[in-house]
Every structure is written in C-alpha cells, then in structure tokens.
Amino acid sequence: MDEQSISLTVNGTEQNAKAEPRMSLADFLRERLGLTGTHIGCEHGVCGACTVICDGMAVRSCLMFAVQAEKKEIKTIEGLADGDTMHPLQTLFSEHRALQCGFCTPGMLMTAVDLVDNNPSITPPEIKIGMSAVLCRCTGYEGILKAVEAYAMQIKGV
Amino acid sequence: MPDSIPGYIGQSVPRREDKRLLRGEGLFVADIQLPNMLHVAIARSQFPHARIKDIDLSKALSAEGVELAISGEDILEHLPPISGMQLTTPPGYQERVDTDIQIPDQPLIPHEKVRFVGEPYALVVAKNRYLAEDAIELISTNFDPMPPVATTDDALDRNAPLLHENLGRNVAAILHTKKGKGAEALKTAPHRLKRRFYHHRYAAMPMECRGVVADYDARTDTLTIWSSTQVVHWVRREVANSLGMPEENVRCIAPDVGGGFGGKGHVYPEDILVAYLARRLRRPVKWIEDRHEHFLNSTHSRDNIYDVEIGFDNNGRIETVVSDFVVDSGAYSPIGAGIAGNSIAHMLGPYDIPNYEASSKIVLTNRTPNAPYRGAGRPEVGFAMERAVDLVANELDLDPAEVRFRNMIKADQMPYSVGLTYRDGVPIVYDSGDYPKALERALEELGGLKSIRKRQKDALSQGRYIGLGLGCYVEGTGVGPFEGARVKIDATGKIVVATGACPQGQGHETVFAQVTADLWKVPIEDVYVTVADTAHVTMGYGTLASRSTVTASGAIQLASDEIKEKVFAIASDILETGVQDLELRDSGVGVKGVPGMHISFRDIATAARPGWGHKRPEGIDAGLEVTSYYEPPTVTWSYASNAAIVEVNPATGQVLIENYVEVHDAGVLVNPAIADGQVKGGLVQGLGGGLLEEITYDENGQLLTGSFMDYLLPSASDVPPITVIHQETPSPLNSLGVKGLGEGGAIAPPVVIANAVCDALRPFKAEINSTPVRWGDVAAIFGDDPFKATSTTTTPEMDE
Numbered sequence: 018m019d020e021q022s023i024s025l026t027v028n029g030t031e032q033n034a035k036a037e038p039r040m041s042l043a044d045f046l047r048e049r050l051g052l053t054g055t056h057i058g059c060e061h062g063v064c065g066a067c068t069v070i071c072d073g074m075a076v077r078s079c080l081m082f083a084v085q086a087e088k089k090e091i092k093t094i095e096g097l098a099d100g101d102t103m104h105p106l107q108t109l110f111s112e113h114r115a116l117q118c119g120f121c122t123p124g125m126l127m128t129a130v131d132l133v134d135n136n137p138s139i140t141p142p143e144i145k146i147g148m149s150a151v152l153c154r155c156t157g158y159e160g161i162l163k164a165v166e167a168y169a170m171q172i173k174g175v
Numbered sequence: 176m177p178d179s180i181p182g183y184i185g186q187s188v189p190r191r192e193d194k195r196l197l198r199g200e201g202l203f204v205a206d207i208q209l210p211n212m213l214h215v216a217i218a219r220s221q222f223p224h225a226r227i228k229d230i231d232l233s234k235a236l237s238a239e240g241v242e243l244a245i246s247g248e249d250i251l252e253h254l255p256p257i258s259g260m261q262l263t264t265p266p267g268y269q270e271r272v273d274t275d276i277q278i279p280d281q282p283l284i285p286h287e288k289v290r291f292v293g294e295p296y297a298l299v300v301a302k303n304r305y306l307a308e309d310a311i312e313l314i315s316t317n318f319d320p321m322p323p324v325a326t327t328d329d330a331l332d333r334n335a336p337l338l339h340e341n342l343g344r345n346v347a348a349i350l351h352t353k354k355g356k357g358a359e360a361l362k363t364a365p366h367r368l369k370r371r372f373y374h375h376r377y378a379a380m381p382m383e384c385r386g387v388v389a390d391y392d393a394r395t396d397t398l399t400i401w402s403s404t405q406v407v408h409w410v411r412r413e414v415a416n417s418l419g420m421p422e423e424n425v426r427c428i429a430p431d432v433g434g435g436f437g438g439k440g441h442v443y444p445e446d447i448l449v450a451y452l453a454r455r456l457r458r459p460v461k462w463i464e465d466r467h468e469h470f471l472n473s474t475h476s477r478d479n480i481y482d483v484e485i486g487f488d489n490n491g492r493i494e495t496v497v498s499d500f501v502v503d504s505g506a507y508s509p510i511g512a513g514i515a516g517n518s519i520a521h522m523l524g525p526y527d528i529p530n531y532e533a534s535s536k537i538v539l540t541n542r543t544p545n546a547p548y549r550g551a552g553r554p555e556v557g558f559a560m561e562r563a564v565d566l567v568a569n570e571l572d573l574d575p576a577e578v579r580f581r582n583m584i585k586a587d588q589m590p591y592s593v594g595l596t597y598r599d600g601v602p603i604v605y606d607s608g609d610y611p612k613a614l615e616r617a618l619e620e621l622g623g624l625k626s627i628r629k630r631q632k633d634a635l636s637q638g639r640y641i642g643l644g645l646g647c648y649v650e651g652t653g654v655g656p657f658e659g660a661r662v663k664i665d666a667t668g669k670i671v672v673a674t675g676a677c678p679q680g681q682g683h684e685t686v687f688a689q690v691t692a693d694l695w696k697v698p699i700e701d702v703y704v705t706v707a708d709t710a711h712v713t714m715g716y717g718t719l720a721s722r723s724t725v726t727a728s729g730a731i732q733l734a735s736d737e738i739k740e741k742v743f744a745i746a747s748d749i750l751e752t753g754v755q756d757l758e759l760r761d762s763g764v765g766v767k768g769v770p771g772m773h774i775s776f777r778d779i780a781t782a783a784r785p786g787w788g789h790k791r792p793e794g795i796d797a798g799l800e801v802t803s804y805y806e807p808p809t810v811t812w813s814y815a816s817n818a819a820i821v822e823v824n825p826a827t828g829q830v831l832i833e834n835y836v837e838v839h840d841a842g843v844l845v846n847p848a849i850a851d852g853q854v855k856g857g858l859v860q861g862l863g864g865g866l867l868e869e870i871t872y873d874e875n876g877q878l879l880t881g882s883f884m885d886y887l888l889p890s891a892s893d894v895p896p897i898t899v900i901h902q903e904t905p906s907p908l909n910s911l912g913v914k915g916l917g918e919g920g921a922i923a924p925p926v927v928i929a930n931a932v933c934d935a936l937r938p939f940k941a942e943i944n945s946t947p948v949r950w951g952d953v954a955a956i957f958g959d960d961p962f963k964a965t966s967t968t969t970t971p972e973m974d975e
Contacts, residue, residue, distance in 0.1 A: 053199070053202075057205065111197060120382045122197060154860070
C-alpha cells in the first residue's frame with residue numbers, strides 16, 4: 018500500500034514522516050517517531066492506554082489514523098514533563114501511589130490533563146466519571162482519583 | 176539477621192520504578208525495536224475442536240513482505256511440545272494426597288487437530304505486523320470439525336469425544352485427600368447441608384497483553400529473549416530444552432511488564448516459537464499479542480463446580496466438610512494440578528474442623544486453557560466454603576458472624592496443625608495470626624455487628640434491603656521450591672543485587688532495595704537492584720503465588736550473610752580488631768564505640784580484589800560476590816477477614832456496595848503503601864469477578880467474550896469505598912517476619928458480595944450459590960412485585 022507523507026506537530030516539534038493510510042496514530046507515534054510511551058492496550062478504543070492530546074483534546078490514538086493527524090498538534094506522555102521537571106500530575110501520581118505496573122499510566126495522565134485543564138472547576142464525582150475512560154488493572158483506582166483530585170485543587174489554587 | 180535498629184523496612188519508601196513509568200520512559204516488550212526486525216502474526220483456530228486436514232500457505236508465502244509462513248507440520252521434527260509438568264510437585268505431596276495425574280503436553284502449533292478457539296495453527300513472519308496480518312488472511316485451510324466438548328459435563332460423559340486420545344480420558348488429574356473420618360463423620364453429625372456451588376470463568380486480564388521479542392547471535396550461538404512473563408527462568412529452561420541449547424546460551428529478560436496476576440506465570444508456545452524463529456531466520460523477531468488474541472489464547476481461570484456437604488451440630492460447630500469438585504481446565508493444563516491442589520489445601524480456611532474429605536477432577540474441555548490467576552483455587556474454594564458457612568448459620572438461625580467466631584482457630588492455638596499436606600509436600604501448619612480479631616476489626620470498621628443488624632432491620636421496615644456479607648480466608652504464601660539472589664559489593668562500594676523475582680508492578684526494585692539497605696545498614700540510594708534477567712542469577716523461580724517478598728528476601732539475606740563473613744574478616748585484619756568488636760555502619764565496617772575506626776565498603780572491595788596488592792587475610796578468597804538460593808521450610812500463612820455492606824435495589828436488582836473492609840495480615844510489611852496497593856488492587860479484581868467480569872462460551876464451545884465491549888473490567892466509577900486494615904503478625908518462619916500478599920485481595924470479594932446479597936434478601940430465603948452475581952438474577956428473586964416478599968431461589972439444580 019502506498020505511503021502518504023504526514024506533517025504534524027508532536028510535543029512542540031514539527032515532524033514529517035510517512036505512513037500507510039491504514040496506520041493508526043498509535044502505531045505511527047510508536048514506530049515512526051519512536052515515542053513508545055504511548056501504550057496500546059486493546060486497539061478497540063475501550064482501555065484508554067493509548068490516549069494522547071490532539072489539538073487540546075484527549076483522543077484514543079488507536080482509533081485515529083495517522084493521516085487524520087495531518088496538521089494537528091499532538092501531545093504525548095513524552096511531552097508532559099518540562100525537561101527534567103516533572104509535570105505536577107506526574108509528581109502527584111507518585112505521591113498517591115497511582116501506578117503499579119505503569120502500563121495504563123500514560124493514558125491516565127493524558128486523560129487527567131485533558132479533564133482538569135479543560136475544566137478547572139471539576140468536582141471529585143466528575144473526576145471519577147471522567148477517569149473511568151481509562152482502565153487500570155493494578156491499583157483499584159483509589160490513588161489515581163486522589164492524585165487527579167489533588168491536581169484539580171492545585172489548578173484551582175486551593 | 177539485622178539488629179532491630181529501625182531502617183527502611185516498614186517505611187513507605189517512594190517507588191524507584193515510578194519516574195521512568197511516569198515519563199513514558201519505561202520499556203515494555205512492544206517498545207523494543209531492533210534493526211532488521213521481523214514481525215509475527217498468528218493464525219488461530221475458529222473451531223473449538225477440529226481435525227486439521229490441510230493448510231495451504233502458498234498464497235501467504237508469496238504475499239508482500241512475507242519472509243516465512245509455517246504450520247504445525249513444519250515444526251513437528253524441530254520443536255517438541257511444552258511439557259504438561261511445568262510446575263512439579265515434590266514426592267511428599269504425592270504420598271500424602273492421592274493423585275492420578277496425566278497432564279497433556281501442549282504442542283507449540285498442533286498439526287493433527289485444534290482443541291480450542293484461538294489455538295494457533297499457522298504463523299506468518301513479515302516485514303511488519305500489518306503485512307503479516309494481511310498474509311494470515313491468505314492462508315487457506317481445510318478443517319474437519321469434530322463434536323466439541325463444551326462443558327465438564329460433556330467431557331465426563333462416557334461417549335464424549337476425547338481431546339487427547341493418548342490419555343484415554345478427558346481428565347488431566349484426579350486428587351483425593353482426607354482428614355480425620357472424612358465423609359464418615361457426616362453420619363454422626365446432627366445436621367447436614369448439601370449444595371452445589373459454581374465459581375465462573377474469568378481472567379487475569381493485564382492491561383499489557385503478552386509479547387515476545389527474540390534476537391539470535393550467530394557468533395556466540397546465543398539467544399536473547401524479551402518476554403512479558405512472570406517467570407524468566409522457566410522461559411529460559413523451556414527454550415533451551417526445545418532448541419537443544421545450553422541454558423547458558425539463552426538469556427531471558429522480562430523488561431517492564433504491564434501486569435501479570437498469574438496469567439503470565441508459565442511458559443506459552445509463543446515464548447519458544449519466537450525464539451525458534453529468530454534463530455532460524457537469523458534476524459530479530461517480534462510477536463505482540465493483541466487484545467482479541469489475549470481473550471482467545473492467554474489462559475483463563477476459575478471455572479470450578481463444587482458439590483459440598485457439611486455436617487454440623489446444634490451450636491453451628493462444623494464437624495466435617497466433604498467436597499467433590501471439578502475444574503474446567505480447558506484444552507490443556509499448563510500448571511498441572513496446581514489450582515485443584517490449592518483448593519484442597521485451603522478449604523478449611525481459618526476454621527478448626529476435625530474431619531474433611533475432598534476429591535477433585537481436573538477436566539479437559541474445548542476451551543482456552545485454565546491456569547492460576549490471583550488466588551489460584553482459593554477464590555473458588557472460598558466461594559463454596561464461605562457460602563456454606565452462611566447457609567449453616569441460616570439453618571440454625573444464627574448470625575453468620577457468630578458461626579464464624581464459634582469455628583475459628585483462636586490465637587492461642589497457633590501454630591495450628593491442620594492435618595493436611597501443602598503442595599510443597601509439607602504438613603500444613605498455620606504459622607501465626609489472630610483470625611477472630613481480624614473478623615472483629617472488620618465488623619467494628621462497619622459500626623459493629625449490633626448496629627449493623629439494627630440498621631438492617633430498620634431499613635427493611637422501610638422496604639430497603641441492606642445486607643452484611645462476610646468472607647474469611649487463609650492463604651499459603653512464599654511457596655518454594657526456592658528463589659535465587661546474587662549480591663555483590665561493587666568496586667565502588669555500592670551494593671548490587673539481582674534476584675530471580677520478576678515483578679509486574681509490585682515495586683520489587685524498591686522493596687528489595689529496602690531489604691538490602693537494612694541488611695547492610697546503607698542508604699537505600701547505594702543499593703542497585705536488577706530483576707527478571709537470567710543473565711544475573713543462574714537459577715531463579717519467578718514471581719507468582721504471592722512468593723517474592725518471602726523467597727527473594729530470603730535469598731538476598733543468605734547471600735548477604737555469606738559476604739558479610741568475608742567483609743568482616745577483611746575489616747578485622749585491616750582494623751586489627753576482633754570480628755566481635757566490629758559492626759556495620761556508615762557504608763562500611765567500624766569498631767564498636769570507636770567513631771574514627773572505620774573502613775568503607777569501597778576500600779574493603781578493593782582489598783578483596785584478586786591479584787597483586789590485595790589485602791585479604793589468609794584463607795579468604797577473592798571477590799565480594801555470592802549467589803544464594805533460599806529454600807523455604809514451607810509456606811507462611813497470610814489471612815484476612817472481609818466484610819461489606821450492600822444495598823439491593825428491589826426494582827433493578829442493582830447491588831450497591833456501600834462499604835467494603837478487608838482486615839489483612841501478611842506479617843511484617845516491608846513497604847506498607849505498596850502492600851496496601853497490592854491488597855486494594857486485588858480487591859477490585861475480586862469485585863470485578865463478583866459482579867462484572869465473565870468469560871462465556873456458547874453450547875458449541877465458541878468464545879462469546881472476545882473484547883472489552885463484551886467483557887467488563889471495573890472502571891473507576893465501579894469501585895466502592897474500600898478500607899484495608901493491616902494486622903501485622905510476624906511469621907516465625909523467616910527472620911524478617913514477612914508473609915506474601917500479592918494475591919489475597921482477589922480471594923474473597925465474590926463470596927462477600929453473594930453473602931451480602933443473600934443476607935439482604937433473607938426475607939426471601941434467597942440463595943445465590945454461583946458467580947457472578949447478576950442484577951437480573953437478583954431482581955428475579957423479588958418476583959413480579961419488587962416490594963412483596965416471596966420465596967424463591969437461584970440455586971443451580973443438583974445433579975443427583
């Protein structure tokens with residue numbers, strides 16, 4: 018199958034790479050750009066491990082074709098920290114024991130960033146519903162919810 | 176053993192694994208990219224049971240980007256099947272438990288027939304996964320479908336077709352054991368109660384599916400395998416045996432592993448196939464399981480039917496338990512009789528019961544193979560037993576809590592000899608704990624039994640159905656045969672540790688650094704831990720069966736003790752002070768009470784080096800590196816009491832868990848926050864199994880749940896408020912006092928939910944004796960008018 022050339026911005030850097038039209042954005046990020054922090058857990062849009070931010074909104078990168086990302090601005094887990102300085106949510110995840118195996122963690126973090134940054138007045142029940150978009154098999158979610166709630170409080174400046 | 180100066184053990188030290196995982200810098204198998212790498216896609220059977228008449232690979236072979244396509248016939252002469260006895264039992268076990276075990280071998284790719292939907296029949300190796308999957312579509316096959324053995328009842332029918340003709344039966348193993356008078360004691364029991372219980376099939380379902388990458392180096396004739404596995408040393412052993420290579424030339428690494436929970440706790444055909452392909456093609460080869468394949472092909476678990484008869488007196492004291500159960504093992508049984516063995520050993524739980532008899536059949540059906548998953552036999556037997564205890568209470572109109580207290584082993588009976596044999600061949604002795612206290616604390620956490628019962632009564636008068644569910648268990652943990660660890664003092668003075676443990680999220684790098692730092696009295700930053708790499712430890716066992724904290728810590732300690740003797744001998748010589756006057760301090764050895772007299776580990780390591788200028792005293796050989804193997808005397812016994820309050824909605828049957836409490840005892844907790852996370856994570860898996868998760872097949876053996884659209888994993892909104900309380904009774908069996916805790920949480924929730932719902936629906940004399948607890952079934956108990964009490968039951972029919 019013919020490959021198409023794709024131009025997009027990933028974590029603030031302009032990228033040009035080729036992919037078949039059928040290649041998922043998740044595979045493109047991982048295989049073409051080497052950004053393997055985005056994980057693939059189900060490839061049918063349920064588990065949320067592959068969540069990335071596309072033009073400011075959380076998307077399932079397994080359900081999006083790479084060609085659909087043409088001219089889009091993508092943010093992945095690799096772009097969350099500011100160099101060596103962790104994003105506050107990353108620090109809170111560690112403090113609240115919000116990860117064990119770490120496989121769902123990138124999807125959790127990108128989902129939480131989208132959820133809270135786009136809705137700074139979010140309440141804990143809304144966080145619980147919003148974070149249900151990503152499945153975790155290890156933690157039982159308690160630490161994840163606490164971390165995201167703490168992040169929402171920080172954003173609110175409480 | 177270290178003295179009792181408080182160190183890192185017992186502290187919730189932050190996990191050293193977190194940073195890389197939070198930054199997307201972890202390395203999972205799928206993340207491995209090697210130059211010139213090829214990709215595998217596997218063709219999987221759509222038939223539960225069929226003869227393979229013909230497989231035509233010619234079109235696939237000529238497809239774009241394809242390097243190789245093979246079926247079972249192509250490897251027949253090259254690759255033997257995986258032995259059915261990956262997990263062995265010691266002779267003592269077979270002597271004390273009657274066993275008749277004939278576990279079938281599992282072909283890597285069968286060539287004569289397929290035995291479950293999802294079993295591989297061919298594979299394609301291509302330039303990338305997309306092309307490999309394209310080529311799979313071009314394989315044409317001629318299968319001759321055979322009658323499926325869809326259920327254990329079908330399998331045991333005299334006229335049933337055989338899955339494995341060479342066995343002559345659809346039974347992989349028969350086990351039997353007896354304590355006291357066994358079933359005989361039923362005759363003299365004042366009361367008898369008999370029921371059938373069913374624990375349904377569900378699965379470990381880690382978020383990362385399995386995957387294998389292998390790379391062959393022709394110059395050294397060595398294979399490196401990266402596998403998402405819990406048992407790197409098993410993978411190395413099986414690959415070495417299959418490919419006829421020395422183990423030394425096979426290295427297996429489990430990099431970051433995205434959850435395992437037992438489902439990655441044995442060797443799968445793909446582990447060997449991918450290694451074989453890499454050697455055959457002289458190129459790196461990668462296979463990553465997708466989620467649909469995972470549902471079809473990675474082992475499922477549970478799926479046991481129990482027929483239980485229990486004899487008891489007027490006071491609710493249980494006199495005997497008689498159990499006859501069947502494990503639906505699917506088409507193979509990779510862990511042999513492990514699940515049934517666990518079930519038999521754990522049935523009596525925390526109770527003092529004089530007589531017991533258990534018989535089990537591990538039955539082969541045309542389903543995905545069944546292997547241990549978090550709990551491994553304990554949730555199944557716990558469901559039967561803890562439901563039965565509630566039924567005894569109902570029969571005598573006693574409170575289920577009271578019946579439990581009356582039967583429980585008391586703290587002053589510890590250590591308690593059960594009168595059965597564990598699967599390590601050793602007579603079971605519960606080592607320590609206070610079982611009644613755990614139950615008391617669980618009830619207290621929910622407001623106390625009296626107030627719960629009052630609330631329940633008041634609610635009922637308002638037409639609300641509130642129930643209390645209880646579930647108690649014991650769990651043998653830290654099982655042998657052994658674990659390995661290599662400890663060395665590096666030339667820089669840092670302590671370097673490697674163990675055979677293979678974590679999948681348990682935080683071993685942190686936990687074993689804590690243990691090691693305390694053993695050597697060094698800052699934790701000076702300890703470097705490697706896990707899950709056969710290159711670092713010659714023999715290892717792996718992380719399954721709630722064993723690593725106990726067994727790997729034991730091995731680290733043995734190795735450390737041996738090195739310490741050398742360290743002290745060298746320090747004694749250099750400091751010109753007797754060993755008895757020396758102590759470990761400040762990353763080295765010092766003279767007790769003399770602050771200035773000290774030599775660092777770095778200097779001791781230099782002194783210990785071989786060659787000119789060494790400073791070793793006479794008789795001390797060179798180097799500060801030791802590999803040790805800890806062989807535990809037997810298992811340590813963790814235990815817990817669970818209690819939950821649920822409210823049942825009469826209109827919808829919805830089961831709302833208001834509060835869930837587990838009082839858990841795993842001895843000394845090395846890292847309480849990690850331990851807490853293990854128990855809570857397990858609990859949510861148990862709640863998933865109790866209410867949501869279910870693998871189903873149709874009557875023809877066709878899998879109906881092949882995606883997360885059909886199989887419901889608990890999400891954040893499904894989780895009720897959970898409290899875990901740790902009761903820390905040290906184990907007398909190891910000097911750290913630790914017990915295992917990886918599995919415990921997952922054991923009780925299904926029965927706790929069932930008991931709670933039945934308790935809420937006592938006015939209906941409702942019985943829910945099977946899992947999962949479905950809202951529809953619960954709603955049906957209320958009949959047409961949800962607010963009018965009528966008697967009904969959802970108990971499955973008895974056979975006889």
